[in-house]
Amino acid sequence: MFRDAALIAGKDLRIEFRSRVTVNQVVPFALVVLVLFAFALDPDRGTLRVATPGLFWIAVLFTAVLAVQRSFNIEVADAGRDGLRLSGLDPAGIFLGKAGALALQLLALEATLGVGVAILYGTASDPKAETAGVFAVSALLVSTALLATIGLAATGALYGALAAGLRVRDTLLPLLFLPTVSPVMIGATRAFESALRSGPGNQLHEGWPWVGLLAGFAGLYVALGLLAFGALLEEA
């Protein structure tokens, strides 16, 4: 299963490396979203800085929709889906591979967005490192991002396969995906707020229970994907 997953993930990442669709189109889109948020919320009043965690994760969700669409459009072209079924690879492995490649691309996106947020919204200049160590803050940020990304990638891979090849896929995917991942949005935003102290009275340790929620979400949807992906693939 894991060998199959590595094959699929390697294939997807290789396609991305050669076509650079995510780098050339999805990342710039994410940055555009960040700039639009600044237009929507008056940037001079500190609103942006307070709202940074939420805006960051909204931008991640929107770009995740694009990434998922991209990830499964490459299977639709040239009947890649049939190829996958003919390949004899374990469906659970295919799921893990697709989700893994998606997760890696999302993590890269999040890193870029993080830098963008820090520069454009001035979030990093918060006096956060005074009472809590830099290490504790980054540990919370990184584990939040990691688990949220796994949850997003697992859900995305499931729904991506489900909507792939349909005439209505571009409109169906966001409708299914965004409400489902709303717990990730809530959990990741609250955890980031705790880490960055952007909310009123947020303490660092308050973020960790949310990380637990994200871990639960990720675990459940990875498990469901492993079980259900076969049913999605075996049909035409």
Place this chain on the structure above:
Amino acid sequence: MKPMARGRVGTGTPATRVLGVVTLAAIAVLGLFALVLSPADELQGDSVRLLYVHVPAASLAYLSFAMSAMASALYLWPRTRRPGWDRLAGVTAEIGVLFTGIVLITGMLWGKVSWGAYWTWDARLTSTALLFVLYVGYLAVRRMPAAVDVRAKRSAVVGLVAIIDVPIVHWAVDWWQGQHPQSTILHLHPKISGLMAFSLFLGFVAGLLSFAWLLMHRYRLAVMEDALEAQWLDLAIEDRQREGTVPAAGAAAR
């Protein structure tokens, strides 16, 4: 479309007709008790009457979604895969969305009277709204243009994803916004009068009857839809032949 008229017309049988009449009677009695006979609440005033619909509708929505999820799981499990489970999953989800809509509307009206706003970002409201959207998405999947078994399988997966999401959403939102003040309202009133309790009970009876009636009719309609989807082309050709514009069966096969 006319072709179905050749088979059985309509979805009613004597049994469901009786059920329908009983349901209507129950709704009428509920209206009498909820609006006229039961007293207004000391604190909530007349707005309490909304709860005789609101609370049963919420329970029935959960019942529908639970049934939908079970039917989805039974369809996905290869040994129990029958088209009937797929239909049941879709039908109950539709009814669940209907009841969730009723819950949201009556809840918003209640909120306007009691809290002074149609909407607050309270935990229960938010998670109910998300539940509504999740299942609207599910219904969109059911309407997707694809082969019947492809659609059935994909819908079943979405049904499971949705039901797993419900407790997580509930937990996350609850944690985010703190406890819902409304959930304890009936417990705050241990001296809820007998007439009010009876009205609420009637609400459950009328709700369950409507649920059963809707379920039976909608399920039969789903059977007819599937039959129509399977043979609409044959039926259409038959129609054309009867009009005499197309040569008879043997020639048409060319």
